[in-house]
Amino acid sequence: MDVLNGIVTGAIAIGLAWLVMTPRYREGLLIKLGLVCMAIGFAGVSYMSLSSMWWAVPRALAAIHVGLVVVVVGYYRRCRRAGHPLRRSTDFGGLDEGVRHEHRR
Numbered sequence: 001m002d003v004l005n006g007i008v009t010g011a012i013a014i015g016l017a018w019l020v021m022t023p024r025y026r027e028g029l030l031i032k033l034g035l036v037c038m039a040i041g042f043a044g045v046s047y048m049s050l051s052s053m054w055w056a057v058p059r060a061l062a063a064i065h066v067g068l069v070v071v072v073v074g075y076y077r078r079c080r081r082a083g084h085p086l087r088r089s090t091d092f093g094g095l096d097e098g099v100r101h102e103h104r105r
Contacts, residue, residue, distance in 0.1 A: 006050035013042035030074030037067030 016039035019025060020032055027035070041063030048057050 002049050002052065006046045009042045009049065010046035013039050013046055016042060028074060028078055030077065031071050034067045034070030034072075034074055037070060038064050039067075041065075041067060 016035050020035050020039065041060045044060030044063065045057060048054065048060060
């Protein structure tokens, strides 16, 4: 069962790391920070369960929980600011995408 736990938590850590590094998902700095914290926590749980180092698992679980709280706060802030008049549609565009400027007179 320890090996299965290590494999599953390792897969979750790899999935979170991929989510942080992919350019297709623009999640913002705060959510990205939480995802990184969760990925580190899951990688720690995976390593510890595969090497039977159970004494440090609470620290890794704390990193997962802190990351989850940071993601929830970041998501709340993003949803709260989504319809704000100071937000532009180009704020979520990539830096390499061209921006069209239309001026009306």
